[in-house]
Amino acid sequence: MRIEPMVGALGAEILDIDLSAPLPPDTFAAVRRALFDYQVLVFRDQKLTLDQHKNFARQFGPLHIHPYILARPLDGHPEVLRVVKEKDDRRVFGEKWHSDVTFLTRPVLGSVLYAVETPSKGGDTLFANMYAAHDALSPAMRTMLEGLSAIHETPVPEVDPETGRPLEPLRLVNRSGEHPVLVVHPETGRKLLYVNSTYTTHFKGMTIEESRPLLDYLCQHATQAAFTCRVRWAPGTVTFWDNRSTQHLPINDYHGERREMHRVTVET
Ligand SMILES: [Fe+2]
Secondary structure (H helix, E strand, O other), rough: OEEEEEEOOOEEEEEEOOOOOOOHHHHHHHHHHHHHHHHOOOOOOOOOOOHHHHHHHOOOOEEOOOOOOOOOOOOOOEEEEEEOOOOOOOOOOOOOEEEOOOOOOOOOOOOEEEEOOOOOOOOEEEEHHHHHHHHHOOHHHHHHHHHHHHEEEEOOOOEEOOOEEOOOOOHHHOOOEEEEEEEEEOOOEEEEEEOOOOOOEEEEEOOOHHHHOOOHHHHHHEEEEEHHHEEOOOOEEEEEOOOOOOEEEEEEOOOOOOOOEEEEEEOO
16 A cells, blocks of 8 residues: 655545455554544545445444434444435535534544545535644643633434434433543544534533633634645545544535435544
């Protein structure tokens, strides 16, 4: 396999690799290392069945089942989250900058997203590097943030928006998590900024109103252009991201066309 870095901030294309079969140990080790070095890995022209997709992800850790999204499940594959935007849909899944499921006490390692159907143009995904966001803060700001924790919450619908059926509340482990604002990545030992505009509601011990100005600043700071890369999709593109050190934003610019992605998420 070959690694081609995408841009200055983060991201790499991984070439000459087939994800449909178990990776040989040295290749697995190289991919795992690249994931933590580059944070976003892009693999082109892959052909994966649902089982092959899950088996690839499973090499990196146990699979995660999303705690409350039940819309459009795939029969027999609760670990595969089907992300679909139909031609007539105006909204897109996960439409603001975020890391996935940070409202959980134990954040997930990362996700493997596989493009099944893509629009003729548009539907790219932006990723941002939270190490870079941390490193660019002034020393005084870092010192101030050092003692702060933030609350991450999600509003959970009581019924499935599609079917109207009640969701299974037992699957939701928790809907509110508390994390330090500056987190040390357990694999790399590097410090990163860990707040996002989708799930982070306030700093622990402060009101939402008190938290808002600094939180807004940090979220804006974290996603500035110099810290990002942009992944363009085609059917067969696979992107594997380190969910702890990145945020992502799906761009909603393809009205009138259909897009279908399959996401499998790996626990820590
Ligand atoms: Fe997401």
